Amino acid sequence: MSNIPSKEQILQWITDNPGKRSKRDIAKAFGIKGAARIDLKRILRELQEEGHLEKVGRTYRDPDKLPPVTILSVQAPDDNGDLFARPLEWHGEGVEPRVLYTPRTADPAVGQGDRILAKLFAVEGSDAEDHQYTAKLIRKIGTNPRKILGIFRKGAEGGVITPISKGSDKEWQVRAGDTHGAKDGELVEGELAGPKARMGAPRARITTRVGDPGAARAVSLIAIHEHGIPDSFPNKVVAEADAAKPAGLTGREDLRDLPLITIDPADARDHDDACYAHADEDPGNKGGHVIWVAIADVAHYVTPDSALDREARKRGNSTYFPDRVVPMLPDRLSGDLCSLHEGVPRAVIAVRMVIDARGEKIGHTFHRGLMTSVASLSYEEAQAAQEGTLSERTAPLIEGSIRPLFAAYDALKIARAKRQPLELDLPERRIELDDAGNVTSVAFKDRLDAHRLIEEFMVLANVAAAETLIAKRTPLLFRVHEEPSPEKLEALREVAASAGLTLAKGQVLQTRHLNALLKAAGEDTSELISISTLRSMQQAYYNPENFGHFGLALKSYAHFTSPIRRYADLIVHRALIAAHGWGPDAKIDGLSPDEIERLEDTAKLISGTERRSMVAERDTSDRYLAAYLSDRVGAEFGGRISGIARFGVFVKLDETGADGLLPMRALGQEYFHFDAEAQTLMGADTGTMISIGDRVLVKLAEAVPVTGGLILELLEHDGKAPSRGSGRGARKGGGRGRGKPPARRKVSASKARKTKLRKKQDRSRP
Template sequence: MPRGPAKNAPPLDRQRVLDALAADPGATKRDLAKTLGIKGSDRIILKRILKQLEGEGLLKGSRKRGYVRPGTIPEIAVLEIIGQDPDGELLARPSRWDSNEEPPQIIVVTEDAIGQGERVLARLTPVGETFEAKVIKRLGASAHKVLGVVRISGSLARIAPIDRKSKSEFNVDNRDLFGAENNELVVCEPLAGRSSGFPRARVVERIGSMDAPKAVSLIAIHAHGIPTEFPKEVLDEANAAGPATAAGRTDLRNTPLLTIDPDDARDHDDAVWAAPDTDPANKGGFVAIVAIADVAHYVTPGNALDREAYKRGNSVYFPDRVVPMLPEKLSADLCSLKEGVDRPCMAVRMVFDANGRKRRHEFLRGMMRSAARLTYAQAQRAFDGKPDADMSETVRKALHDVWGAYLVLLKERAGRDPLELDLPERQIKIGADGKIASIAFKERLESMKLIEEFMVLANVAAAETLEKARTPLIYRVHDQPSKEKLFGFSDYLRTIGVSFAKGQVMKPAVFNRILANSKGGPHELVMNDVVLRTQAQAIYDDTNVGHFGLNLAKYAHFTSPIRRYADLVVHRALIRGLKLGDGGLTDKEVVRLSETAEHISMTERRAMAAERDSTDRYVAAFMEDRVGASFDARVTGVTRFGLFVRLADTGAEGLLPARVLGQEYFRHDERRHALIGDRTGTSYALGDKLRVKLAEAAPLTGGLRFDLAEESEAPPPRRRAPVVRPRSKRRR
């Protein structure tokens, strides 16, 4: 609205100021002066009126930022994207909203892909009772936000943060609750100032009740920003997809390929088959096929499904739910290798000699029909000579041959000597009430190792084929341990009497030898943790540095395209390099491979952190009614403020603060991974067994705190390492 002085203007009063602001929300003091034709001493009157209106709550703002009536929206405003409506339109709310009433509905008009939580500067136009916003500028992520739970007591409302690092709760005015109720999970935005000694905040998003069965995983999902809802256009593409035809594909439907997965698997993206090689020149050798769901047939470069899969990077697995990379129509149906159903696949046929060495391999695009959907336990019973009574002879024969091929492949694996870590995995089972029914360690079956070995060999074949075809790809790389980590590892080994030459050529066999020597001894369990911490983190990269842990020169992820975007990229690269039809890697994707590798490495780390946080909270909830009980534990980490301990029966981990160890000061010896008492020399070190008592369990943050149990005996004093103290300097 153009601003200018009004001719023959009436005397300045409160109503004239309010009317001017109603016509021009967001006007500054200077704007108002021009609009109202104010000059000279009347500017002092305007200032006084604005201050009075602010004090009465009739205006909000400042002379520079501009003034608005509470509950009104200026023509140009900062908006925060809060989600989508059923038609896929972006919805927003004003970044600043000072009214107790709900803000009006705002629909954002833009062709850009803008995510929830992002802020935009937009021009608003009223359309009936709603507003249409046209984006002027994207402002990026919104200000710092906190995930927490609403606690209402009488007329007071607070938000308890779920992050265990947060030191304080937040006070919330009733008008800033955004309708949130007691025990509701919310996202809040800290505000300036304090109230009753606590920092202030306002609710910006309501997530759901903490009493809901899946509230724990919901916390992890929102805390780590994991997308959960598929946009309408993505679902439309998935629902429009139909079964693939066999035209132009190699027919594998008469080959009894088997899917072997966990008993709770919802999707099946890999199948295996093997048989003795009939070639007289390869006596004792085997032919094996690994068939993988042809996701590239449905998720093509640049379509809505592809953009969403890239954004998610991978599926995320919680004890009570899965956040899939692809919609269920694809992940659990059209792409899943269901028993007895025709499914498109990408497959590799490999030939091995009697010593497990690969002689040759070839990739093909085929049509398969799974002969059986088996669990690891079912396959293991068959391998042990106790197949299920209802198992067909065809499936029994296929399992017999797969096992025979595996025994041959183990010979080559033994020569390769990859890193052999023994890290027990916890299995959390959720009851119908959404709470933990049990926590136990998963049984490590040979059938699991069999499938892993077949998948590793297929991944190696993919990397080798693409390098030979000179087709760009994304590798799965695992670099050698850094010198700093090796020095720390050497220092720890020296404290337990194990020699380790720092300058030696590092290979997985070096770590395997140390692990083997520790078996049966007091350091067996913790040694696996220490070796794991010494390793570099595996990532995706378009530049190959090999895979240290597997002791392989070339490695790429090919076997799980339903749940990993990296595998889909490798499928597309194979289609491009071997000219296997439509859906191959595009030139545009090739240019972005480095960026894609960095992005999916990030989404993988995000998923791992969310899964770990969810498990910690479930375990804390499970342990809550066991506060005061005593447990056998082992020290798994040492810091200056205490010990991290792991319980023997459940694998639950928590903190044993240094202050509860004894009536003396405990010094942190980083080299020995120990806390050492300055007076008595009593030492608590990595790997020590302790008897601890659960002092506190906090399901909201996932934290457990322990005390030493009364029946626990303190470790004996150990010889102190010499302490070098700097000379004191004379103060000038």
């Protein structure tokens, strides 16, 4: 009996761990095995008989308290208009508690007879005489139906919803009373309205009128459906998330005294990483630093082969649009239990890393713990504080948190300069929307040191995760980025040569060689070299085998820092749990044998979902930009050529970063020879050379929000109007000619790159 806990200890543990209340959980928590389980069973039975515990199924709970998340039945409003609700289950000996429902502005309408899943908050003081709990809506029961997006076509008795997806001919019938006032031709969102009839199309009811299919609010919805991105969670998945309870301290290190802070975009809804740094007190590491990076412990809540896990694996990652996020996990997890909100205890997996004065990592350890963020800062707040502009929020943090973080970052910059990852500094645009979903501005994001600080910390943590799992011989998914293929590398050499630059042959390519090339490019050719270097890169992917990360110049790299939004990171978290044998649940939420067996399949799946999201996000940005520019048709814009194809030239506009197409017919009335390897066009009559990176002045001829297409007309190329040429082969061929192209005249070139490239033209026919 010496290792059997007291009744008081059992009751306290059940109170601290509301999500783990079975006899098996209790036995694991206190290390009770074998015959001692009989004594535990006896004590639990005594607690039950004494009224301290109630057994529901295989779990135990205090019968005189409502669980923190429960199902309620909404009652009629009282004389004051307040809505009260009663729990569907009450097993206590006292009077059933009264629950006041307190709706938020964005909550859907709730009325008498509705059943809701709600989060409860105990009421104390004098208010408890009127009601003992307040309730916040999580979800109306039965309101997680399959969504439908399509164009509404009005009929005599209602109408039909026709799909927007290409190749689909399915329609949904809408009764007259279920149209929600939709007009003919509107883009609408709906839900299935009952079982399919034996004959005819299935029925649906319209729930939201999105409006004009070409309007700004519609574009992300169209991309979601076009690319097959799941945007609603099955009821079972939502129920699992709703049933989750905050993790306690059992089996975890107490990290709540560490002044960890989160630094994110100002509009971030979730915070999945926190950091803290301080000078290393070890006299043997003078000038060194200790860096802590703590990541939300998603694996605690999303266990292998659960409904949540299967859905997360299917999605692979979250998808981000200017007006919405399609999350990998339900909001109960991504925005609450797995978000490191300020002042709230949260379960994490943390890594403590020690770096020397030159930023080299000399040691690290992983920890499964419980932390509390002391502050949630934006990048701008952290940057301003470091530069001396303190606010009421940042003043108390400057010495203990912010300055030590930047001091550690200064050391990491030295190591980065030595390692020389690829330094492609291409601007990232940000699309700003108003409440109606219309684009108000398109600006290029600022790159602050605060951004770079977090990036370097995350890279270091990801390296530590990969190295630990390799050392412990634990299977994992690596983030792989292979070096450019010989063909793409040769094309880059040709482009460099055309600009009078050299990328040497006969050596193993390293990122420092590409950085030297990027640095050598002058103002006129920097964008040409940057775009061409980016085009030469392979796409990163996930793989259970380690092939290194070329772009970051790292031998081993694994995604560890964002398990809320990337399934690969969740796999790495589970691998760390299994490798360390953390806590009583290591076999439950660690990497399972089944997962190890299918790691290759998982890697292919989530590499595909990542590409799917990238394309959907790009398509959505294109549509928003086309909508934004649609009222500026006829306006003139400066830009640079960003791509060349047989059918025309792509131009990236300076003002917005939008990509438009110059069709061949817009380039002038002469025949153009296309060189696919060098990505150039050369005029047959004038010798005009068109290359990536060239400056152009264009006029916007057409903007189509539904497709995201921008059609341009060429006004000037490198400061000159397009040549009229002889007109041979241009009028009927759209710039490509018909039949045999005309003979080429010898033309003197003013630039070395024109001479070099002209010798290649016989290899390519348009």
